[in-house]
Amino acid sequence: MSGIVLKNVVKRFGDETVIPELSLSIAEGEFVVIVGPSGCGKSTTLRMIAGLEDVSSGSIHIAGRDVTWLQPKARDIAMVFQSYALYPHMNVAANMSFSLRLSRTPKAEIRERVRKAAEMLELTEFLERKPRDLSGGQRQRVAMGRSIVRDAYCFLFDEPLSNLDAKLRASMRTELSILHKKLDRTMIYVTHDQIEAMTMADRIVIMEKGRIQQIGTPREVYNTPDNVFVAGFIGSPSMNFLDAELVEEEMLTVRGDGFAFPLAPELAARAKASRSSRVVVGLRPEHFAATTTTGRAADSTLAPVHLEVDVAEYIGSSQFLAARIGSKQIAAAVEVGPDTLPMTSGEYGFDTNRLYLFDSDTGESI
Amino acid sequence: MNPNSTRYGRYLIRLLIIVPGFIFTVLWFLPLLWIILTSLKPTAEILTNPPQWLPSAFSLEHYGRVLEKPVGQWTINSLYIAIISTILTLVLGAAAGYAFARLRFFGRDILFWLVLASFMMPFEVMLIPLYRMMGDFGLVGTRWSIILPSVAGPFSVYLFRQFFLSIPRDLEDAAAIDGAGVWARFVLVVLPLSVPACTAVGILAFAENFNQYIWPLIMSTSDAVMTLPVGFGQFAPSLQGSTNITQYYGMGAAAATLLIIPSLIVFLILQRFFMDNIITSGMKG
């Protein structure tokens, strides 16, 4: 079996169980992003794969080998750290070649591999510099270069972009995706930033409190979240949750403080099957729509809802609203057209095809 | 209020601080200046009241008499003991400090607790047993009898451990992934980043070992092991008979000057390290 497999991995620090039980398999060549809020166990998981932390029980396999009790150096992995962890006393070339020198690779080969990696990352002119003389983005590249030179079976990334400014982060995301295509290696990437997860991952692993909440492609986790946590974590701005009751009217309807949405037939069927009457309704901000000058919802499939707008922020393509439905604070992102009304309190529309329902006790998706 | 008067008031206050401070500084340095001048005076000019500040002619007669003693041998002993002690303190202290800071091994916590507890054991308690042990080991009258007890101190281990704890752990993790074992991590990554800690411990250890008095005094059975502080103790005038006391003041001054000058030069070169280290080591130790 190739790829990376974690079987029933448990991690305790003293009396505290950080990861109760975790199993995960990652295919060879896949780009998997583990995402979750801080303290969810994602970094610990990565460090266990790297061999920097011991597992309390369970096993880890890389490329078919049981590496559970192997030293990091024996696992054929490379890793990029959040702090980059560049050796301050070595220049860029020495940083990149450190592992090769330790494994007594022939000098000519070291030179060739460093040259190639440097070229790929556009670092050639900086090879003689010390890390302190580089900018944040350059340091980041050196950290990548150090991994690339290894030509390891698997690359591990521990929040590698979180020390960069927003603009640089965006361009590094693209570069990382390109790099993955070029190298064609298994990559496991840990981040708390769901945008990084959405943009780069083949598959996303969402973790909270040491448990995997959902595994799926970016589309899957966005469109069909398994539970409230995933729904709230993926998507920006995050989903609004409103308490509601299922009521049988001319159509099955969710009704709550200040709103009532008829359910689309498919969802209505599932809601009936679930037999819950108290539910949580999930509304993504981007699925709200503004009313037109005619005073009606722009699209007849939209259900009307009254928003009490507190603040409207204009950002060009659309407008963010901090508003209230009933007494509940919500966020909405509304596209701005030439004929939209000024953003004030009033009638807005919501696309009921994009509505999510969750069981209010378990938080599971209906 | 007239703004000018407050301004002059400020100058006045500043003057009231600086002038006494300056006088105090001069007085603080005066003893050293005085002993240096004394060492250069002919014997006849030493004992005068009112004092004769500058010698009428510089005289090196006291130095000549000091050098009749085996001062060269004492210097070699002092340097030998201080240098070997310092090197051993650095090597053993850094290695042990690293293990206590970063490595997992059976008994680590209790051993480190013991190292900390030994801060409370004053060296004076060990004088008698150490003396008896050195006899048993046949080390009495050797330089090693002075070196070994000073290397056993907990200070360097503690300082090194504190320093290593402050090195970002990611660096060592990165090195582990790059394929470095424990010793490779220590030698290739951690030690090159520990130059400040090594200088600190090195300077403190050297000063301490060079200046120590009571133990070398007990171990100095002959000129072959006698150190400068112990040897120069013979020039302290109050310990001499009252005959020809003048000569001893001159000799004492010459001997003192012989150590004051190099001590002050080293201090001036390394003063930053001295003071900074005391701030950090004092705070934590």
Add this chain to the structure above:
Amino acid sequence: MRRVNPFAYTFVIPFLIVFAIFRIYPFLLGILTSFTDARVGPRPGNFIGLENYIDVINNSEVRRAFIVTFQYSLIVVPMSFFIGLAMAVYVDRKLPTHTISRLVFFAPFVLTATIVAIVWNWMFQTQFGLVNVGLGMLGLPDRIAWLKEPDLILPVIAFITTWWQAGFAMVIFLGGLQNIPGELIEAARIDGANPWQTFWRVTFPLLLPVSTLVITITLIEAMRVFSLIHIITRGGPSDHSTTVVFYVFQEGFVRFEQGMAAAVGVVLFLVIMVLTVLRFTLLRGDQSYF
């Protein structure tokens, strides 16, 4: 299951061997010896139970040594404390004159005890010493036999120690001063405090942890005072400067009553242990400035 690194022992064992043989073993041996009547020589001495300790309590010489040491501490600790503090406050400015002062104040600390002893022996010389000469110039009594007056000897040794080591206290105070945020001082001034009030109401209370540090360090050093005594006074006049360590030295290496000397050493250890524990418990309360 925890992975223990077998190489770890290669790091600690060299130190631990030296540490065990030359620090822990002699310490335990010292305690053991204190229960014997050991004299000099390879014979370990007979076990005599608590006799040495009973002697420590009953022997007026030992009691005297402890009293002398405590008296000396009572003089030297406040002296070093306030002079060190004053120096630190004076020197805590970036002007060149203050930099020179800082160097001068600290310089004596790097000298070995022998030099300090020789220098001040000469300074305190009765007829021609600079101290009496200076007093004479000011019209004060100038024939004081500083080193031979029983009542003056401890203050004189304390003064010499202060000259030698106040620079150390100064540097620690400086560290404390530099840890006090400048905004606090500015806030106090805006609140209308004059410099004197600012110092005693704001700066000094914030130096409390550093002060405890200075006091305990100088106190422990004072309990161990030996070198200056040995070179300048040899415990005299009569026994007026026979401190604990000087007594241990005399008893153990001149009179060769090593069992008794060891017992006094153990008592000294107990005193120092109490002081050290006190220092760490006092410090633990307020570490916010470190």
